[in-house]
Amino acid sequence: xAGVSQTPSNKVTEKGKYVExxxxxxxxxxxxxxxxxxxxxxxxxxxYFQGTGAADxxxxxxxxxxxxxxxxxxxxxxxxxxxxxxxxxxxxxSSFYAGPRGGEQFFGxxxxxTVL
Amino acid sequence: xxxxxxxPQALSIQEGENATMNCSYKTSINNLQWxxxxxxxxxxxxxxxxxNEREKHxxxxxxxxxxxxxxxxxxxxxxxxxxxASYFCATADAYSGAGSYQLTFGKGTKLSVIP
Numbered sequence: 001x002a003g004v005s006q007t008p009s010n011k012v013t014e015k016g017k018y019v020e021x022x023x024x025x026x027x028x029x030x031x032x033x034x035x036x037x038x039x040x041x042x043x044x045x046x047x048y049f050q051g052t053g054a055a056d057x058x059x060x061x062x063x064x065x066x067x068x069x070x071x072x073x074x075x076x077x078x079x080x081x082x083x084x085x086x087x088x089x090x091x092x093x094s095s096f097y098a099g100p101r102g103g104e105q106f107f108g109x110x111x112x113x114t115v116l
Numbered sequence: 117x118x119x120x121x122x123x124p125q126a127l128s129i130q131e132g133e134n135a136t137m138n139c140s141y142k143t144s145i146n147n148l149q150w151x152x153x154x155x156x157x158x159x160x161x162x163x164x165x166x167x168n169e170r171e172k173h174x175x176x177x178x179x180x181x182x183x184x185x186x187x188x189x190x191x192x193x194x195x196x197x198x199x200x201a202s203y204f205c206a207t208a209d210a211y212s213g214a215g216s217y218q219l220t221f222g223k224g225t226k227l228s229v230i231p
Contacts, residue, residue, distance in 0.1 A: 004158075033218060042204050042221030043159070056218065089157065103147055103208070105219060109158040 002026075004108035006092050012114045013082055021077040021111045025094030032075050033105060034067055035091040043091055049075060082115045089113070122205060122225040130230050135192040137225040139205030140185075146208045148181055149219065150190050153202045162190075162203075167210065197231045 005024040013019050025032050031050055035043035045059040049069045057067070064082075069075040079086055089112050093105040123138045141148070147166045151159040165172045165181045165188065172179045178191040192199055206219040 031217075035219075035221075040223070042206075042223050043219075045218040045220065048218055059218070091158070093159075103164045104149065104161045106161070107151075107159040 004092055004094055004106050006090075006108040006111050008111060009109065010112045010114075012116065014116050015082060015084060017082050017115075019079050019082055019113065021079075021090050021113070023075045023077070023092030023094075023108060025073065025075070025092070026096075026106055027073075029094035029096050029106070030072070031095045031097065031105075032069060033093040033095075034075070034077050035093065037089045037091055037110070039088075046077070046090075079113075082113075084115045087113055087115045122203070122222045124225060125223070126226045126228070128228040128230065129195055131195060131197055133195055135195050135199070135227055135229070137190045137203050137205075137227070139188045139190070139222055141188075141205070141207050141220075141222075142186065143207070144210040145183070146210045146217075148179075148188050149206045149208070150177075150179060150188075151204045151206060151221075153204065153224070159204065192227075195227075195229045197229050200227060200229045202226050 007022045033048050034046040036046055037043040047067050048056040052069055052072045064080045067077045089110040091110045092108045095105045121140050129135050145167055147164055149164045150162040152162055153159045163174045163177055163179050165179050176193045181188045202224040204221050204224045206221045208217050
């Protein structure tokens, strides 16, 4: 019955390294979203999953970013060759339905990524 | 990219006063939502208003929507110190390609309620 969980809560890495961020959505939620929030800004959409498939990845900034959701539940956001500009809080959200019927998205606490 | 623009960027009021935050957006929407965020981490959903609705209430919250002006307002009545947080409006577009219903957020209003 827990909410959306994300691990790790904080990640510090060096420029050029690979990182994985994990999201556990609310059980039974079919839609899963990743957002990125830079300091002083609102969250910006990265990618949306409906079930196992990435239905919309138009927000991914470049091909260093990739996300998977192999069993339609847990999702992993993967960032290759990290750059300092990738530093941000990465937020995951889930909803029972996709689309306007679903409306409300439930957010996790986020992973704060710092690239040195 | 950010769709919404919240106004003001920061607001400081005394406990017990009302707080009003405004949001403007650019495209046609299906619904508009308000979220609250403490300390730059997870967002909490407050209220959703659909494009065919003009006003909605939830406890001490009142939201209005004017689709002709592409704007919304969030009113928090009888504010408390615990209301101190950042407040974001987020829109779900009426026309979303590939069936995605991503939310597009504004930059937020930082509310401080002084005890």
